[in-house]
Amino acid sequence: MLKLYGHPFSSxxxxxxxxxYANGTAFEFRPLGGVDAADDAFVAAASPQGKFPLLVDGDAVVFEATSIIEHLHLHHPGPAPLLPAxxxxxxRVRMIDRVFxxxxxxxxxxxVAEAIRLGALSTETRADVEARLxxxxxxxxxxxxxYPVSGTATLVECAAAPSLFYADWVHPIPDHCxxxxxxxxxxxxxxxxxxCVDDARPYRAFFPLGAPDRD
Ligand SMILES: N[C@@H](CCC(=O)N[C@@H](CS)C(=O)NCC(=O)O)C(=O)O
Known part of the structure; x- marks a missing residue:
């Protein structure tokens, strides 16, 4: 059984x-953040900066979300191809994944990192982040x-959905887009x-910049 370590509020x-989910792939979700100290320690040591998500598939330990998707595409293909043949x-799909x-x-x-570090976002950082977004x-x-809008989730949609979900909270997509x-x-x-959006609802109060009352 595949194991995915992560947190429901983590982009x-x-x-x-x-x-x-798009492929109905069976896996066990191992939630991080104090539920099981051994899981937290395992993930902390498994990659250079201890980041998540982390996938364990038998002997294979895969970190970096894109690499996890590449691994699933190769070893656990399902009805929704994650990459074109x-x-x-x-x-080109991988390039767009990098964009997001x-x-x-x-x-x-x-x-988000500055708000956690300093307790608030400086005017300079806010302006800089907004301009670059x-x-x-x-x-x-x-x-x-x-780009054809499709009902399936490829690597592009996997990358775009969480990044746009949270970026729009930080700096709403303007009407001219x-x-x-x-x-x-x-x-x-x-x-x-x-x-994912629904499973993360209980954690919205923890969004360091304040979660808007929508989505
Ligand atoms: N490049 C990594 C980034 C992963 C990442 O930033 N994960 C965040 C959660 S969304 C994390 O691990 N935060 C905890 C930490 O940095 O210690 C990937 O694509 O998986």
Missing amino acids: YTWKALIAL DPAEAA DNYVMGIMQES DRSYRWIEGWLEH PRLKAWRKHLLALPPVAR
């Missing part, structure tokens, strides 16, 4: 969970013009994503 844990198309991790999730997390939003808005606004709504309605 990167969602990324792996969406892939598992064509290598050139798959390379590096230029949406990563920027969003900077503001705006720039990413505008680029994604253009990219969406040619209507495709992106509509796509976020569509992503949150996908059953594997909606399940």
Whole structure:
């Protein structure tokens, strides 16, 4: 039985969970954060910075959400292909995965990290994060013009849904990005994503910047 270690409110844990749920893959969820000290210690030592999610599949210990999805695609394929069969198309999907991790999730997390570290977000950091998210939003808005909105979850949707969910809390997608606004709504309605959103509701009070009363 696969084991996924993570936390229900963790954006990167969602990324792996969406892939598992989309394919109906059987797994055991091991929640971190004080439920089982041995699990916390195991994850802390398993990767360079002890981050989660972490997947254990027999002898294989896989960290990095993207790598977990690659592992599932190779070893536990299901009805919803996580990557295209064509290598050139798959390379483009991997590039877009990097866009959401590096230029949406990563920027969003900077503001969360500062709020945790200092207890609040400085005016300078807020302005900087908002400007960079705006720039990413505008680029994604253009990219969406040619991206087919689909009802399945590939690596793109696995990466996009959690990053856009939380980035929009930090800096709402502006009205001049209507495709992106509509796509976020569509992503949150996908059953594997909606399940993550619902399972995380009890933890919203812990969002360091304050969770908005929506979604
Ligand atoms: N690059 C990693 C990032 C994972 C990550 O940042 N995980 C966060 C939770 S969303 C975490 O482990 N936070 C706890 C920590 O940094 O100690 C991935 O793609 O899986």
